[in-house]
Amino acid sequence: MKDIKILGFLCQWCAYQGADLAGTSRLTYPPEVRVIKVPCSGRVSSHMIFKAFQKGADAVFVAGCHPGDCHFKSGNIIAEKRIKVVKSILDTIGVEPIRLDFFFISASEGVRFKKVVEEFYAQIEKLGSLNLKNGK
């Protein structure tokens, strides 16, 4: 296990079920990924993402339902827009914007969850860990 911490906010209705399916189908994904279940991806505020980076996460991703499938109708669209703004803020202060991402994953996409997370992990592994407090 490398010294990298990735935090994922997964929507309870789609992405978390997808991750669950990946688990029950015995698919493995990088153990550096830690997961938090949220009621909806629209619940993930910018503050939560900043707090994650502040607390030492090297990368954060948010995953929600596909457009149109949101349990609360438009939560995932809200989240996607919000992530774009947070990305631009991170970019401005010099943090690579690919350290934050948003994925659409449905409940039946266990294989896709594994693929997406592995690709994301490979990107972050190349960048290395992020030391926000010391600015390196």
Add this chain to the structure above:
Amino acid sequence: MENEIKEKIKELIVNKEVDGFLGLRRYFNYVVPYLFTKENLEDLEEFFLDEVKYPLSKIILKIKKFYPDKKFGMLVRGCDERHLIELNKNNRISLKDLYLLGINCSENMVLKCECSSPYVRIANISFWEKTRGKEFENFYKNLSFWIEKFSRCIKCYGCRNICPLCFCNNCTLEEEFLVRKGLLPLDYPIFHLIRAYHLAGRCIDCGLCEETCPAEIPLRKLYKEINKKFYRIFGYKPGENIEEKHPLEFLEEIKEKNGI
């Protein structure tokens, strides 16, 4: 020109078009904001007008809180006006209740403030000639530069207190969960990132925060860069159009979709 403006203010107050006029006055060698009303009309002699910027839009918000039914006149520059447009969008103040006496900034001011639109657009009456704004170079810096600047912060909350667009009753920056209390150095950069997020697509680039900051953090340049990126993503510029809605304002959209 100053006399003309004074006459106009006097006329407004005497004709009862406005109940009070917010401007600047001289007061023992200082310049202070002052509300000229019918009762203190003789103070208009001390009316001050020069190449200075003062956050009058923050003060009108406070005055409006105490006298919500009165109509006020106000001295506005380009930046004050953009503030008021944004405040109007957020239902903090109604532009209908205000009489805006606009003054366009001189070239000197433009250079001093690095302003890109130093003129008024929607003011009821405007004085002085329009000058063209200046566009300034991009400000690309790396993470270590910003962290070094942020770490100087003494958490005085000056940037929040001066900002006319920071009008919330409960401020996120006082949330114990995000920014711990009684701790110096503070939790950087989260403090500055939260403020940056709240000003994304709302900051109208008046530069008051940077002028106020005792630690000389280039906050204005940070917000400006973020807003440039915001414009590239959503094509929205704050403080320009009264009708246009902030792209992250979802309430109306959701209401429409669900037919409420």
